[in-house]
Amino acid sequence: xxxxxxxxxxxxxxxxxxxxxxxxxxxxxxxxxxxxxxxxxxxxxxxxxxxxxxxxxxxxxxxxxxxxxxxxxxxxxxxxxxxxxxxxxxxxxxxxxxxxxxxxxxxxxxxx
Amino acid sequence: xxxxxxxxxxxxxxxxxxxxxxxxxxxxxxxxxxxxxxxxxxxxxxxxxxxxxxxxxxxxxxxxxxxxxxxxxxxxxxxxxxxxxxxxxxxxxxxxxxxxxxxxxxxxxxx
Numbered sequence: 543x544x545x546x547x548x549x550x551x552x553x554x555x556x557x558x559x560x561x562x563x564x565x566x567x568x569x570x571x572x573x574x575x576x577x578x579x580x581x582x583x584x585x586x587x588x589x590x591x592x593x594x595x596x597x598x599x600x601x602x603x604x605x606x607x608x609x610x611x612x613x614x615x616x617x618x619x620x621x622x623x624x625x626x627x628x629x630x631x632x633x634x635x636x637x638x639x640x641x642x643x644x645x646x647x648x649x650x651x652x653x654x
Numbered sequence: 655x656x657x658x659x660x661x662x663x664x665x666x667x668x669x670x671x672x673x674x675x676x677x678x679x680x681x682x683x684x685x686x687x688x689x690x691x692x693x694x695x696x697x698x699x700x701x702x703x704x705x706x707x708x709x710x711x712x713x714x715x716x717x718x719x720x721x722x723x724x725x726x727x728x729x730x731x732x733x734x735x736x737x738x739x740x741x742x743x744x745x746x747x748x749x750x751x752x753x754x755x756x757x758x759x760x761x762x763x764x765x
Contacts, residue, residue, distance in 0.1 A: 583757055585753075
């Protein structure tokens with residue numbers, strides 16, 4: 543069974559630029575999560591989807607971050623414009639329902 | 655507000671000995687507690703969990719203990735193996751399956 547796929551693996555941008563990350567969850571998994579992990583910290587939930595609906599986006603900085611999961615499968619997370627403090631690893635996870643979360647390898651973002 | 659805390663950033667243990675990783679939490683509403691293991695350049699991998707109504711769960715070499723009155727849990731690995739060297743994250747889970755992670759403990763098992 544294929545795991546959670548994410549791309550790109552690494553991205554370097556300058557502040558005020560835009561960036562987008564892509565996630566393909568495990569086949570059949572209804573729930574998808576985006577986490578932000580800043581260096582030296584644990585992952586922090588940004589947004590949770592159940593199929594193509596948002597369950598929780600209370601921690602998402604909505605002035606610059608957006609996410610969508612249009613067909614209930616793949617998802618994209620966008621940052622526009624990026625700030626220095628957005629440098630982090632962005633992790634995507636999926637679960638069959640509200641159970642064990644399986645994580646992708648993450649996208650390491652560096653904002654200069 | 656850090657709801658889950660791992661106060662030891664690192665731990666070194668000799669191969670074959672016991673590794674004990676500790677975790678404290680403040681949110682009494684967590685339904686489950688989980689441990690994830692993370693290797694460099696990979697995402698966290700689920701290791702073991704425990705329901706908030708239990709005080710122990712065992713899976714092979716891994717045992718998690720929960721002390722609700724102290725709001726403390728620990729992961730025991732015995733015997734420790736070099737392949738166990740990784741960063742271990744403790745997490746509390748709410749009913750909506752939201753995970754709140756600690757800052758992690760880097761375990762090094764010395765051959």
